[in-house]
Amino acid sequence: xxxxxxxxxxxxxxxxxxxxxxxxxxxxxxxxAACSFRAIIPKVERRRMVFSEGDxxxxxxxxxxxxVIRQAHSIKNYCRGCxxxxxxxxxxxxxxxxxxxxxxxxxxxxLGGDSIKRGGRKNLEGTTRTLDRLRVGRISQMTxxxxxxxxxxxxMLAPFGRILPSRKLPLGxxxxxxxxxxxQTPPVHWIYPVIIGDMSIGALSWRMWEAVxxxxxxxxxxxxxxxxxxxxxxxxxxxxxxxKYLKYMILQIASGHFGWNRIAKAMPHMIEDPAGVLIKIGQxxxxxxxxxxxxxxxxxxxxxIRGVPKxxxxxxxxxxxxxxxxxxxxxxxxxxxxxFKFRVPVxxxxxxxxxxxxxxxxxxxxxxxIVGGFFVxxxxxxxxxxxxxxxxxxxxxxxxxxxxxxxxxxxxxxQGQIPLWAAGGLGKxxxxxxxxxxMICLGANGVFTGKLxxxxxxxxxxxxxxxxxxxxxxxxxxxxxxxxxxxxRFDVDRAAQNIVNYFLAMDQELKKLMAPIGNxxxxxxxxxxxxxxxxxxxxxxxxxxxx
Amino acid sequence: xxxxxAIKSLNYVHPSQALLLMQSQQKGHDxxxxxMVMHDLGGIFEGYKHLPTLSxxxxxxxxxxxxDMLHAAGFQRVLQWVPxxxxxxxxxxxxxxxxxxxxxxxxxxxxxxxxKEKEDLLLDMRLKLRKALEKDELGFVYSFWPDVxxxxxxxxxxxxxxxxxxxxxxxxxxxxxxxAQCRQNTNYDIVRYAAHPFFLQGYTALANGENTFYLKNVxxxxxxxxxxxxxxxxxxxxxxxxxxxxxxxxxxxxxFKHVITPLPFEEIGKREDQASLLAIRQSLAHxxxxxxxxxxxxxxxxxxFTCCDAKKLRPVVIGRSAEMVVFSSEVCGVNEILPxxxxxxxxxxxxxxxxxxxxxxxxxxxxx
Numbered sequence: 004x005x006x007x008x009x010x011x012x013x014x015x016x017x018x019x020x021x022x023x024x025x026x027x028x029x030x031x032x033x034x035x036a037a038c039s040f041r042a043i044i045p046k047v048e049r050r051r052m053v054f055s056e057g058d059x060x061x062x063x064x065x066x067x068x069x070x071v072i073r074q075a076h077s078i079k080n081y082c083r084g085c086x087x088x089x090x091x092x093x094x095x096x097x098x099x100x101x102x103x104x105x106x107x108x109x110x111x112x113x114l115g116g117d118s119i120k121r122g123g124r125k126n127l128e129g130t131t132r133t134l135d136r137l138r139v140g141r142i143s144q145m146t147x148x149x150x151x152x153x154x155x156x157x158x159m160l161a162p163f164g165r166i167l168p169s170r171k172l173p174l175g176x177x178x179x180x181x182x183x184x185x186x187q188t189p190p191v192h193w194i195y196p197v198i199i200g201d202m203s204i205g206a207l208s209w210r211m212w213e214a215v216x217x218x219x220x221x222x223x224x225x226x227x228x229x230x231x232x233x234x235x236x237x238x239x240x241x242x243x244x245x246x247k248y249l250k251y252m253i254l255q256i257a258s259g260h261f262g263w264n265r266i267a268k269a270m271p272h273m274i275e276d277p278a279g280v281l282i283k284i285g286q287x288x289x290x291x292x293x294x295x296x297x298x299x300x301x302x303x304x305x306x307x308i309r310g311v312p313k314x315x316x317x318x319x320x321x322x323x324x325x326x327x328x329x330x331x332x333x334x335x336x337x338x339x340x341x342x343f344k345f346r347v348p349v350x351x352x353x354x355x356x357x358x359x360x361x362x363x364x365x366x367x368x369x370x371x372x373i374v375g376g377f378f379v380x381x382x383x384x385x386x387x388x389x390x391x392x393x394x395x396x397x398x399x400x401x402x403x404x405x406x407x408x409x410x411x412x413x414x415x416x417x418q419g420q421i422p423l424w425a426a427g428g429l430g431k432x433x434x435x436x437x438x439x440x441x442m443i444c445l446g447a448n449g450v451f452t453g454k455l456x457x458x459x460x461x462x463x464x465x466x467x468x469x470x471x472x473x474x475x476x477x478x479x480x481x482x483x484x485x486x487x488x489x490x491x492r493f494d495v496d497r498a499a500q501n502i503v504n505y506f507l508a509m510d511q512e513l514k515k516l517m518a519p520i521g522n523x524x525x526x527x528x529x530x531x532x533x534x535x536x537x538x539x540x541x542x543x544x545x546x547x548x549x550x
Numbered sequence: 551x552x553x554x555x556a557i558k559s560l561n562y563v564h565p566s567q568a569l570l571l572m573q574s575q576q577k578g579h580d581x582x583x584x585x586m587v588m589h590d591l592g593g594i595f596e597g598y599k600h601l602p603t604l605s606x607x608x609x610x611x612x613x614x615x616x617x618d619m620l621h622a623a624g625f626q627r628v629l630q631w632v633p634x635x636x637x638x639x640x641x642x643x644x645x646x647x648x649x650x651x652x653x654x655x656x657x658x659x660x661x662x663x664x665x666k667e668k669e670d671l672l673l674d675m676r677l678k679l680r681k682a683l684e685k686d687e688l689g690f691v692y693s694f695w696p697d698v699x700x701x702x703x704x705x706x707x708x709x710x711x712x713x714x715x716x717x718x719x720x721x722x723x724x725x726x727x728x729x730a731q732c733r734q735n736t737n738y739d740i741v742r743y744a745a746h747p748f749f750l751q752g753y754t755a756l757a758n759g760e761n762t763f764y765l766k767n768v769x770x771x772x773x774x775x776x777x778x779x780x781x782x783x784x785x786x787x788x789x790x791x792x793x794x795x796x797x798x799x800x801x802x803x804x805x806f807k808h809v810i811t812p813l814p815f816e817e818i819g820k821r822e823d824q825a826s827l828l829a830i831r832q833s834l835a836h837x838x839x840x841x842x843x844x845x846x847x848x849x850x851x852x853x854x855f856t857c858c859d860a861k862k863l864r865p866v867v868i869g870r871s872a873e874m875v876v877f878s879s880e881v882c883g884v885n886e887i888l889p890x891x892x893x894x895x896x897x898x899x900x901x902x903x904x905x906x907x908x909x910x911x912x913x914x915x916x917x918x
Contacts, residue, residue, distance in 0.1 A: 143760075143762065143841075146759070146760055146842070147759070147760035147762060147841050147842060148842065148863065150861075155861075156814060158814050158815060160815055162832055162835075166832045166833055166835075167829070167832075167833055168833060169794075169799060169830075169833040169834050170798075170799070172829050172830075172833055174801075174826055174829060174830075176800065176801065176802060180802045180804070181802075181823065181826075182801060182802070182805060182823070182826040182830075183823075183826060184825040184826050184829065188829055191828075191832055193815055413769045413770075413773075415773070416770065416772070416773025416774065418769065418770060418836060419832075419833075419835050419836055520762060521760070521762045521840060521841050522762055522763070522840045523840060523860070523861075524812075524838065524840065526763075526766075526840075527766070527835070528765065528766050528769065528836070529762075529763065529765055529766060530765065531764070531765040
């Protein structure tokens with residue numbers, strides 16, 4: 004008997020245990036080949052077999068070496084529960100089972116002397132989402148008839164860009180009694196109220212990024228939905244920068260300024276303006292943290308686009324040189340506005356936090372009318388890589404913070420001047436239309452979403468700790484990896500098709516929600532259309548309580 | 551459903567005409583109230599067109615408070631008219647003790663003031679009076695403006711007419727523009743302020759229907775102007791938007807429709823004036839209305855106009871003779887007032903149209 008070492012890692016210490024039935028296994032090797040984490044390995048076991056060959060029982064025993072599949076007992080190659088082995092097994096012989104007795108958070112830190120990092124979304128669950136406590140409660144009837152979602156036309160567009168207060172509009176009355184523009188106004192684009200959130204070309208595989216870009220182009224050009232996608236911080240391929248499809252892209256710049264050297268160089272060759280510029284100050288999944296792209300994901304083409312060597316790429320949490328909202332952001336906004344000759348709206352993205360309303364208030368009063376949008380991102384937002392402690396324990400829910408920002412604008416009579424865009428766990432249950440509609444009623448002009456887009460494309464991760472390995476570069480479905488073998492698992496066309504279909508379904512559902520409240524344009528701030536089944540939620544959001 | 555109507559005439563008209571216009575549509579409303587605003591006054595008020603008239607329903611105590619406040623502010627009363635009321639038993643009316651229509655001369659130091667200064671003074675005075683009389687419902691101040699008179703009451707319109715002796719025409723109490731509505735609003739409590747038409751600084755508006763963007767409108771309007779208060783009815787917003795667009799922003803009336811029911815983006819994109827239409831749609835998104843309604847409005851120059859929601863879910867018809875134009879929810883109302891008109895020239899405004907009648911009764915029609 005071997006000496007027992009109690010500190011050795013066993014499957015029971017890990018978050019998932021592999022269920023394996025040797026009697027069903029044909030040893031085809033598919034599961035081992037498919038496991039991107041190397042969490043299962045082939046092994047040889049010495050097996051004792053009792054047999055009898057004569058007419059009467061005459062038991063004999065035989066020992067033989069038998070190949071089997073075993074779980075790796077390694078903190079590096081632990082099973083993420085992605086279920087790819089189960090997916091590829093022809094005989095249902097293998098699959099992951101959640102281990103409720105996992106010691107993973109302890110042993111990982113003990114052995115690694117480092118913080119646990121992962122992708123995905125916040126994993127501390129336990130309460131019903133606020134949005135699920137809200138219902139659309141004001142239904143038009145009789146004198147105020149509901150609309151017909153199939154027949155009526157709906158104006159489902161949201162502004163992206165600074166809106167001037169009516170008294171500041173440069174409009175004069177001509178001798179013929181017509182209003183005429185006699186001055187410049189900030190650029191405003193009216194776009195679909197759901198933006199595909201900022202996921203960088205380094206975080207996603209090149210095929211996934213291509214799938215999203217393809218879906219966006221298709222939605223715009225074939226389906227008539229002016230959906231925009233945000234590039235994320237990592238820059239954009241030069242070919243795309245010089246193409247007509249740039250008009251569907253919102254270029255993001257974060258503190259690392261990754262990829263902007265190329266963007267700046269491509270400017271003279273751009274035949275279209277980008278849809279906007281988004282300055283990322285903070286994000287909801289890991290507020291107060293910068294960007295994080297592990298070296299294993301920094302493939303050659305990422306190095307080229309970002310202009311960096313293969314190394315962990317960390318964006319600092321703050322923009323160097325941005326020390327006050329008034330001076331620094333204005334300076335930055337002015338430079339980006341000027342770079343695109345004041346034709347492209349420039350917005351800002353912050354993490355929902357106790358301080359985000361202060362930032363919003365400050366920007367609303369911006370005398371240059373240059374802040375083109377306020378993107379607020381809540382704690383349930385997803386990320387490609389973050390320290391687990393940040394994901395689980397920092398951040399602020401989006402719903403009340405969005406409402407705070409809207410009501411702050413209402414109190415100043417400035418609602419709508421800086422369009423509010425909200426995100427962070429929207430579509431978490433799969434029903435983005437309902438979440439988006441409720442957020443719009445609470446005051447958002449539109450929403451943005453990232454994680455759900457990945458799920459549309461086939462991401463198997465969930466909020467219960469399944470997979471969430473976006474940071475490792477070993478994404479088993481080829482979405483957040485640059486490993487060619489894994490990326491080739493990914494079907495670009497199918498993913499693009501899924502995204503397009505989801506948007507079409509969601510568009511129909513949004514109409515199905517707008518019609519019963521009798522609105523043909525987006526019900527921004529129509530909190531009277533909502534009711535809450537929870538008194539605390541009702542009071543906090545200033546909407547009607549029902550029971 | 552509310553029934554609304556309006557008369558604009560070259561000659562002075564008695565309110566009995568408005569009562570007839572509304573009463574003929576009696577099956578379409580619920581007998582819960584009647585209200586009217588008269589512009590361009592005749593009869594005993596004809597000689598005082600330049601001086602403001604206060605329209606007040608109040609208790610004895612309320613009357614004293616109001617008069618004391620006006621005198622303290624320097625206003626001097628030049629005319630008072632108290633309608634004879636017939637307090638017969640069985641009338642369906644929840645009446646106030648006093649109905650007072652008083653014309654005042656401006657305070658001495660305002661004699662040489664600019665028109666705008668005087669207009670602001672009148673608004674502030676009305677707001678102050680309203681605030682002072684609000685407690686314990688001492689009184690309701692409907693309008694305080696030159697050449698305008700307002701009457702609102704809760705009850706059966708027929709009985710309200712009887713109570714105020716309005717069924718019998720006379721030449722003492724007349725106007726060239728009268729707007730009227732039957733039915734109290736149902737969205738909130740029945741209060742006198744909630745009855746249409748609503749009035750502010752020379753602008754009158756009344757509407758039938760709903761405003762599903764009421765909350766958006768109110769939240770925005772509250773910060774736009776000190777006069778935008780009350781919001782006892784969801785359609786009060788229409789008046790404030792009219793006032794804001796036409797008076798505060800100084801835009802032509804035709805743009806009111808662009809604000810309340812903007813064109814779809816697709817159509818804006820095809821227009822030559824898309825820059826200004828987009829700017830309006832962007833900056834005044836919170837003044838947009840959604841929901842079925844027909845609006846009738848009067849401007850300070852006594853122009854009368856009407857327009858509908860963008861889906862044309864509420865009816866309105868305009869009938870004309872050489873001397874009179876009548877707006878009505880139902881054609882039977884026009885038939886009652888102008889039985890001999892050429893009904894083939896009646897106008898049924900469409901969902902993108904504004905129809906305005908100027909002082910010479912010329913009809914202006916604008917397609918949005």
